Amino acid sequence: xxxxxxxxxxxxxxxxxxxxxxxxxxxxxxxxxxxxxxxxxxxxxxxxxxxxxxxxxxxxxxxxxxxxxxxxxxxxxxxxxxxxxxxxxxxxxxxxxxxxxxxxxxxxxxxxx
Amino acid sequence: xxxxxxxxxxxxxxxxxxxxxxxxxxxxxxxxxxxxxxxxxxxxxxxxxxxxxxxxxxxxxxxxxxxxxxxxxxxxxxxxxxxxxxxxxxxxxxxxxxxxxxxxxxxxxxxxx
Numbered sequence: 694x695x696x697x698x699x700x701x702x703x704x705x706x707x708x709x710x711x712x713x714x715x716x717x718x719x720x721x722x723x724x725x726x727x728x729x730x731x732x733x734x735x736x737x738x739x740x741x742x743x744x745x746x747x748x749x750x751x752x753x754x755x756x757x758x759x760x761x762x763x764x765x766x767x768x769x770x771x772x773x774x775x776x777x778x779x780x781x782x783x784x785x786x787x788x789x790x791x792x793x794x795x796x797x798x799x800x801x802x803x804x805x806x
Numbered sequence: 807x808x809x810x811x812x813x814x815x816x817x818x819x820x821x822x823x824x825x826x827x828x829x830x831x832x833x834x835x836x837x838x839x840x841x842x843x844x845x846x847x848x849x850x851x852x853x854x855x856x857x858x859x860x861x862x863x864x865x866x867x868x869x870x871x872x873x874x875x876x877x878x879x880x881x882x883x884x885x886x887x888x889x890x891x892x893x894x895x896x897x898x899x900x901x902x903x904x905x906x907x908x909x910x911x912x913x914x915x916x917x918x919x
């Protein structure tokens with residue numbers, strides 16, 4: 694049991710809509726990273742939050758945005774959904790630092806129709 | 807750009823045999839290399855990791871080796887069991903201010919009883 698939880702488990706949206714995904718980090722962890730995992734692929738880094746600030750971003754457009762709250766939980770928002778946004782969205786929590794392990798939640802499966 | 811190559815993409819072994827998965831990374835500044843196991847419908851689970859100042863690490867039936875000169879690292883599973891069947895991902899942590907992971911494309915391991 695990693696302690697990282699995500700909600701919702703699944704959701705279906707229509708192209709052009711907006712979606713918010715949520716993540717609660719493991720107790721004591723101050724850093725949250727978000728990844729997108731397309732079917733049959735490895736996770737791709739979207740961005741990372743540390744102390745409520747974005748701390749690095751992968752190759753994703755600005756319509757992917759996020760927040761981190763004082764309790765270190767986090768949200769991922771995606772605007773103007775596209776069919777290619779269909780994927781498993783993973784949240785990982787960790788302590789800040791290069792050698793600190795990232796622990797993943799179960800993910801949210803997003804389907805865009 | 808940053809890249810991690812992983813081979814093979816699929817691997818079938820008889821129960822009790824050994825399995826080896828290999829990864830190559832491109833960013834010479836990477837210095838932390840975790841391995842994850844992902845079962846169907848679940849998030850990735852950290853199974854072992856290695857830091858760049860170590861050449862080998864072992865945890866029961868699982869071992870990881872690192873060759874920094876060649877930028878190669880490998881996962882070794884001995885005495886495989888049916889419950890080892892899953893998708894395995896290697897990753898390299900970059901150190902460009904964001905402790906993000908670059909993942910390989912995954913290896914689907916099947917252990918045949």
